[in-house]
Amino acid sequence: MASGEAEPLQYTTTVLRVSIHCEGCKKKVKKVLQNIEGVYKVTIDAAQHKVTVTSSVGDDALIRRLHKSGKHATPVMSYNVAHPSASVSSYYAPTPVMSMQPTPMPPPPPPPQMSYGYSPYPAMMMMPPPPPEYLYGPPGIRSSPPQESYSNMFNEENPSSCSVM
Secondary structure (H helix, E strand, O other): OOOOOOOOOOOEEEEEEEOOOOHHHHHHHHHHHHOOOOEEEEEEEOOOOEEEEEEOOOHHHHHHHHHHOOOOEEEEEEEEOOOOOHHHHHHOOOOOOOOOOOOOOOOOOOOOOOEOOEOOOOOOOOOOOOOHHHOOOOOOOOOOOOOOOHHHHOOOOOOOOOOOO
16 A cells, blocks of 8 residues: 555446245345355345346356355346446447338249140159059958867877976
């Protein structure tokens, strides 16, 4: 302090997105942020899950402290209160209105036409397969497996007999 006068504190306003779903979460976030040295003001909007902090502390320190307490925080916006930058004015700048005119759709391709007995398919393309009823003949008589007599089942010469060893 050789000059004798203190440098004025530069406060920055940081907007954080924090998951706040009850009054307990709201109190916890406010308590954690107010216990940080250099925090001037904390405003919580639980409906939009936004916390606005005016402080002389960087937003990374605020986020780290919230992470330690178990709350996930992401920065939405940060700017200097004394000297707002051009980025803040561009942040609040109105967005251009998009025209709601529908784009014209191209007309559908014409259906293939048969002329002079030629197929509309190109020479390299195969014709589609015929319907399944032409592939199979009429249903035949169902055959059952050959009948074996029970006395033949335990015969030693029967290859499909029961074998117990």
